[in-house]
Amino acid sequence: MLDDILTPEERALVARAKAFAEEHVAPHAARWEWERRYPLETIQAGCRAGLNTIELAKDKGGQGLSFSAKLRAFEEIARHDFAFAFAMMNHHNAVARFARDGAPAHVARLLPRMIAGEVIGCAGLSEPGVGSxxxxxxxxxxxxxxxxxxxxxxxxxxxxxxxxxxxxxxxTDKALGYRGIACFAIEADRPGFHREPPFELHGGHAIGVGGFRLVDYVVPDEALLHPPGRAFKAALAGINGARAYVAAMCCGMLQASLETAVRYTQQRRTFGQPVLDHQGVRWKLVDAATDLEAARLLSYRAARLIDEGADAVLPAAHAKKFATEMAVRRIADCIQAMGANGLRAEYPLARHLAGAKIAAYTDGSIEMMNERIGVALPQVFG
Ligand SMILES: Cc1cc2nc3c(=O)[nH]c(=O)nc-3n(C[C@H](O)[C@H](O)[C@H](O)COP(=O)(O)OP(=O)(O)OC[C@H]3O[C@@H](n4cnc5c(N)ncnc54)[C@H](O)[C@@H]3O)c2cc1C
Incomplete structure (x- = not known):
C-alpha cells in the first residue's frame, strides 16, 4: 500500500530495516526484557545501519528520505519489539530536530557524535507532575x-x-502560560544534570524510560532551539508524525501476533480438527485481520498527508486512537486463540500486548485523541 509510493531507495531502506530487526532485535528482545536493560549496543548498531538518519537532510550527513519511509521502516522493526523501535525512533527524532533547529556551531560539535551513536538523544516534555x-x-x-x-x-x-x-x-514566565515555554538542547555531561534511575516498566525496559533533574544547570544562548512563543507550536508540529508512526508500530505488532497465532492454530488440534477451523476462534482472528487493514490505512494516510505538508492533525489522531485500541484488544485475542501457550515467552505476543498498552499513552493518550477529535466535531460534522 504505502510501499507503492516509496522510491526504490526508500523501499531498499525498509528492506534493510526489516533485515536488521530480524538479525539484531528478534533474537534478543525477550532477553532484554528479562534482564531489564536498555540495549545500547543494538541502538548503536542501528545507528551504524542508518536507522537514526532516515529523515536527516543529506547535507547534514543523513539520507534525506521521506516520513513515510521512516514510518514503514519502524513498522517492520516493531514487529519484533516495540520498545526497541520506540527508543531508536526517539533517538532518530532528536538527531533530526537538533540538526534542523540547533545553532550551527553547536550542531557541528555534537551532531556527528549523535549520528555515530556515541551520544543518544531524547525529548523531554513530561515531568513528574505533568503529562497530558x-x-x-x-x-x-x-x-x-x-x-x-x-x-x-x-x-x-x-x-x-x-x-x-x-x-x-x-x-520562562508562568504568567504567559504555554506562550512562555522555550525549547533547549541540553547535554548530560554539564554540571547540574542529575540522572534518575530508569523506571521499571513491564514490557518496556528497552525503552530506557526515566528522568533527570536540572539544578542550576546553565546553558549558553546557542542551546536555545526555540524562544518563548515558538516552542509550544514547534512541539505540536512534530506530534502528528509521532502519532502516525506509533499507529504503524501497533500494526507491526499485530501483524506479528496474527502470523504467530495463525501458524499455531493451524497445527494445534482440538476436538478432531485444527483450532483455526473452529469458527469461534477463526472469526476472532478474522476480526483482528480486518482491524489491522483499517489501522494500516489510517496510519498510512496520515503519513502521506505529513509528507505532502497537508493538515494531518485529525488523520493522525484517528490513526493513533484506532490503532492503539485495536492492538490491545486484538493482540489479546491472538493470545487467547493459542490457549495457554500464547503466554509463553518464546512467542512475542505478551511482550507485544505490553507494547500496545504503552503505545496507548505515548505522544498523547487515547483520551487526548478523543479531545482532539472532539474539538473538531462542529467543524467536521456541524
Ligand atoms: C514508555 C513511555 C515513554 C514516554 N516517553 C516520553 C518522552 O520521551 N518524552 C516525554 O516528554 N514524555 C514521554 N512519555 C510521557 C507521555 O507523553 C505521557 O505518559 C502522556 O502524555 C500521558 O501523561 P500521563 O501519563 O502523565 O497521564 P496524565 O496526564 O496524568 O493522565 C492520567 C489519565 O487521565 C487521562 N486524562 C488526562 N486529562 C484528561 C482529560 N482532559 N479528559 C479525559 N481524560 C484525561 C489521560 O488520558 C490518562 O489516561 C512517555 C510515556 C511512556 C509510558
Whole structure:
C-alpha cells in the first residue's frame, strides 16, 4: 500500500530495516526484557545501519528520505519489539530536530557524535507532575548573562537511561502560560544534570524510560532551539508524525501476533480438527485481520498527508486512537486463540500486548485523541 509510493531507495531502506530487526532485535528482545536493560549496543548498531538518519537532510550527513519511509521502516522493526523501535525512533527524532533547529556551531560539535551513536538523544516534555497537560510544565528557565539557568525535573523520558543530549521544554514566565515555554538542547555531561534511575516498566525496559533533574544547570544562548512563543507550536508540529508512526508500530505488532497465532492454530488440534477451523476462534482472528487493514490505512494516510505538508492533525489522531485500541484488544485475542501457550515467552505476543498498552499513552493518550477529535466535531460534522 504505502510501499507503492516509496522510491526504490526508500523501499531498499525498509528492506534493510526489516533485515536488521530480524538479525539484531528478534533474537534478543525477550532477553532484554528479562534482564531489564536498555540495549545500547543494538541502538548503536542501528545507528551504524542508518536507522537514526532516515529523515536527516543529506547535507547534514543523513539520507534525506521521506516520513513515510521512516514510518514503514519502524513498522517492520516493531514487529519484533516495540520498545526497541520506540527508543531508536526517539533517538532518530532528536538527531533530526537538533540538526534542523540547533545553532550551527553547536550542531557541528555534537551532531556527528549523535549520528555515530556515541551520544543518544531524547525529548523531554513530561515531568513528574505533568503529562497530558504539558502546557502546564514547571521546569523553570531564567535568562542569565550569555545563557539560561534551568531548574526542575523531567520524567517519563524515552532514552533517559543513557541520553547524552535532550531537547527539553521549560517555562520562562508562568504568567504567559504555554506562550512562555522555550525549547533547549541540553547535554548530560554539564554540571547540574542529575540522572534518575530508569523506571521499571513491564514490557518496556528497552525503552530506557526515566528522568533527570536540572539544578542550576546553565546553558549558553546557542542551546536555545526555540524562544518563548515558538516552542509550544514547534512541539505540536512534530506530534502528528509521532502519532502516525506509533499507529504503524501497533500494526507491526499485530501483524506479528496474527502470523504467530495463525501458524499455531493451524497445527494445534482440538476436538478432531485444527483450532483455526473452529469458527469461534477463526472469526476472532478474522476480526483482528480486518482491524489491522483499517489501522494500516489510517496510519498510512496520515503519513502521506505529513509528507505532502497537508493538515494531518485529525488523520493522525484517528490513526493513533484506532490503532492503539485495536492492538490491545486484538493482540489479546491472538493470545487467547493459542490457549495457554500464547503466554509463553518464546512467542512475542505478551511482550507485544505490553507494547500496545504503552503505545496507548505515548505522544498523547487515547483520551487526548478523543479531545482532539472532539474539538473538531462542529467543524467536521456541524
Ligand atoms: C514508555 C513511555 C515513554 C514516554 N516517553 C516520553 C518522552 O520521551 N518524552 C516525554 O516528554 N514524555 C514521554 N512519555 C510521557 C507521555 O507523553 C505521557 O505518559 C502522556 O502524555 C500521558 O501523561 P500521563 O501519563 O502523565 O497521564 P496524565 O496526564 O496524568 O493522565 C492520567 C489519565 O487521565 C487521562 N486524562 C488526562 N486529562 C484528561 C482529560 N482532559 N479528559 C479525559 N481524560 C484525561 C489521560 O488520558 C490518562 O489516561 C512517555 C510515556 C511512556 C509510558
Amino acid at each position: 497537560d504539558f502546557g502546564g510544565l514547571e521546569m523553570a528557565a531564567v535568562k542569565v548573562d550569555g545563557g539560561w539557568k534551568l531548574n526542575g525535573a523531567k520524567a517519563w523520558i524515552t532514552n533517559a537511561a543513557v541520553c547524552g543530549m535532550s531537547v527539553i521544554y521549560a517555562q
